[in-house]
Ligand SMILES: Nc1ncnc2c1ncn2[C@@H]1O[C@H](COP(=O)(O)OP(=O)(O)O)[C@@H](O)[C@H]1O
């Protein structure tokens with residue numbers, strides 16, 4: 103169990119600055135997911151925590167101990183690599199045992215630990231096989247077992263599921279969540295897949311271009327994004343974004359200039375009655391995608407293409423539709439993409455009537 | 459798709475259906491015959507190749523068991539009427555063959571051990587560490603690869619003579635204590651191994667030497683075995699260096715002893731000469747059969763990667 107703190111971390115590869123002044127606290131016992139587009143510095147951050155990469159500046163603390171100069175083996179951190187990185191010439195047993203041997207753990211105890219772990223991950227019948235003779239899922243389990251057997255303070259997992267097929271991935275996702283519950287150890291998990299992040303993490307750190315955009319619980323990220331990037335990154339389909347100047351028939355009272363206004367596809371209503379007060383858009387349905395319980399429409403409006411998602415509603419057949427977004431479901435963003443709060447909106451006609 | 463096809467066929471006339479299946483089986487038959495023919499051609503070609511490479515060897519074995527007049531008769535006979543095992547004893551007794559044999563083992567083996575001790579750390583360092591002048595040093599190693607032995611034997615001779623190492627085992631071993639080719643080959647193999655493996659080992663708290671010996675070296679074992687075999691064969695069979703670097707029998711090796719058979723026995727005692735050659739190659743054949751699996755693996759590995 104451990105808390106991890108990154109203080110003013112920066113990282114340069116030669117002249118290229120990958121991470122600048124990153125501050126993050128990973129809570130003890132949390133399942134923290136770093137998520138962001140490819141190349142945004144997630145792996146680099148993780149590797150600095152593990153000690154495989156040396157930060158250019160800043161401090162890393164694990165459990166109130168600065169580990170800046172601690173070599174990877176002594177940080178009490180175990181890592182699961184994307185390509186598993188199993189030792190090809192060793193058997194499954196050898197792979198799991200290697201770290202224990204290096205720590206000088208006695209043979210009797212090693213055997214007990216290996217037996218326990220292989221029982222948990224279901225590798226007992228395969229202990230004497232070489233990694234090349236295992237399936238992808240089994241290799242994944244060996245990698246997990248190898249990490250778990252050391253009983254580390256921190257587990258680090260870098261896109262561990264991306265090499266598995268969809269079905270196995272879902273299964274392993276559930277198993278990892280259960281494993282975390284069972285061990286209670288701090289998990290730091292990296293993925294570029296926001297669905298994976300949302301379904302697994304209890305803390306999610308959204309990163310872009312080496313900068314943390316928002317670190318929060320999944321629900322907060324979804325309902326209360328801090329900026330445009332997070333708003334558009336979380337959710338499928340992504341949040342629809344309209345240019346502030348393109349809006350018509352709406353009166354926005356805001357302290358700061360509004361750059362963009364967004365709404366989630368699942369908050370928009372198709373053909374809503376007049377009793378619902380909201381921003382109205384008319385448009386032409388371009389495509390209809392029916393997934394059974396939910397339908398996704400791609401709609402061409404005056405200002406651009408946007409998505410609407412409905413649940414348990416009959417498929418909309420009309421070519422042109424009116425879409426209403428309740429005022430409370432609109433998200434406002436400033437000119438630099440920051441979220442604007444306390445913005446109020448009403449329809450122009452009403453405001454005008456009230457004004458007179 | 460096929461079932462739909464068949465149904466349509468059945469709806470049409472039965473005759474049409476049967477005709478089509480007839481065409482289909484004929485096509486299949488032609489294809490089968492073609493593959494069979496190709497397989498035969500393939501086997502014949504391979505056999506021919508084997509013969510080309512094996513015939514001289516078989517001829518050598520055959521000659522080594524003949525009497526001297528029998529080696530001369532025409533047309534030649536492949537199987538000697540009465541095998542003369544005495545030829546081997548004669549060959550062995552033309553000189554101090556026990557000494558030649560032990561010299562060969564000490565020298566080829568000593569070179570092999572020294573090379574392993576030098577090329578593994580050198581190639582690992584060139585493959586995995588960036589240090590001041592590493593590419594320059596590697597360049598020098600590569601240049602030595604291009605210098606033929608005939609060019610440097612004189613300076614080496616003078617050097618060995620100055621150190622009083624002529625006619626000693628050490629004098630024949632030291633010039634080959636390392637191998638540029640071995641360093642090059644092994645460096646390539648080390649470079650192909652993914653960094654993640656080393657990082658995983660670091661997280662497993664493995665010391666550097668342990669990473670090298672327990673993880674890296676086992677991974678390049680097929681390449682290492684292949685190189686070791688080539689090196690052993692080359693120095694076991696080497697005639698030039700021992701000839702130049704020795705002036706008496708103390709450190710002379712088997713190839714020199716075999717060359718001497720001709721001097722001792724006169725001009726054309728082919729049977730004894732061939733017996734001597736067989737004494738020379740038998741240890742190599744044994745080593746080869748022992749390491750065959752590793753060598754094949756080395757080439758298969760490179761193919762897959
Ligand atoms: N060893 C390295 N040398 C140079 N650049 C690197 C190295 N490792 C990563 N980078 C760069 O750092 C950036 C972030 O990489 P990474 O942390 O792997 O991203 P992510 O894991 O989020 O996809 C990328 O632009 C990548 O090119």
Ligand SMILES: [Mg+2]
Nearest residue numbers: 144145146260
């Ligand atoms: Mg990555």
